[in-house]
Amino acid sequence: MCIRDRLFIDEPSLSFSLASHIDLYYFAHHLHSWFDQNLKTFESSPQKSFLLWHSYLSFVRKTRGTKDGKYISLLSAFTQTFASHPEFKDDPKLVQRFIQYAESTSNPVEVYEYMSEKGIGADCALWYYSYACALEKKHRFEDALNVLLAGTAKKSINKEQLQMWIDEFESRMEQRVNQGQEKRKRGQPRLCDSTEPQESRMYCGGCSIEGGL
Numbered sequence: 001m002c003i004r005d006r007l008f009i010d011e012p013s014l015s016f017s018l019a020s021h022i023d024l025y026y027f028a029h030h031l032h033s034w035f036d037q038n039l040k041t042f043e044s045s046p047q048k049s050f051l052l053w054h055s056y057l058s059f060v061r062k063t064r065g066t067k068d069g070k071y072i073s074l075l076s077a078f079t080q081t082f083a084s085h086p087e088f089k090d091d092p093k094l095v096q097r098f099i100q101y102a103e104s105t106s107n108p109v110e111v112y113e114y115m116s117e118k119g120i121g122a123d124c125a126l127w128y129y130s131y132a133c134a135l136e137k138k139h140r141f142e143d144a145l146n147v148l149l150a151g152t153a154k155k156s157i158n159k160e161q162l163q164m165w166i167d168e169f170e171s172r173m174e175q176r177v178n179q180g181q182e183k184r185k186r187g188q189p190r191l192c193d194s195t196e197p198q199e200s201r202m203y204c205g206g207c208s209i210e211g212g213l
Contacts, residue, residue, distance in 0.1 A: 046085055053078045054093045066104065075101040083118050095121040099130045108134040123156045129165050136169070145169060 057078060060071045079098050088094045098120060102111035112131040121127030128151035135144035148169060151162045 046082075046087070050082055050085075050088060050091075050093070053081075054097070057097060061100075066100070072101070072104045075104065083114075083120060089118065089120045090123045092124060092126075095124045095127055099126065102130070102134065109138060109140075123154060125151060125157045125161050127151075128157075128162065132165070132169065136172075141173060145173075 053074070057071070057074055060068070060074060064071050075097055079094070079101050082088045082094055083098075095115075098111065098115055102108035105111060109131075112127075112134055115121050115127065116131075128147055132144040132147045135141075135147060145166070148162060148166045151157050152159055152166075
């Protein structure tokens with residue numbers, strides 16, 4: 001086994017970071033081929049495979065972008081593969097990738113509902129926030145608030161962070177009510193009567209995340 005392959009197996013995160021120090025095109029070309037050819041060798045070690053995929057996804061995201069078809073396909077395969085492994089259900093890395101995958105789909109709520117059924121992210125505050133964001137953008141405001149409140153019942157979750165998100169949500173709801181009242185006074189449709197996007201609508205911030213987990 002060559003030194004390169006030994007390094008990928010023992011320290012995948014370090015290996016991907018080497019891309020910033022050598023010819024990126026050359027590295028990417030050989031790395032994609034190596035990953036496709038060697039992934040199956042890690043099936044006997046889920047933890048090793050998990051770390052390899054996570055590191056590789058970071059590399060592909062950085063070099064190809066979040067809209068790239070290969071990146072989205074890898075996200076889908078990664079989340080589907082490890083959703084069935086209970087030892088990863090609360091791993092921040094898996095939750096991170098699921099959230100990124102949800103953002104790449106036309107209906108993120110379905111992804112969060114799937115995560116809920118599988119118990120993935122139940123102890124991660126960011127999951128409640130991201131799920132609530134997706135519901136809020138669908139105008140399912142009551143459901144969004146209920147998701148955030150459900151998170152406060154979890155002992156392992158940062159209550160201060162969740163409360164901050166709840167306060168921000170309630171502030172946006174108050175702004176919606178005020179705008180609706182102003183529009184009715186002027187004889188215009190209420191803010192939430194239209195399904196067309198409007199610049200004046202208030203939504204939670206995006207949930208795009210990468211690294212640091």
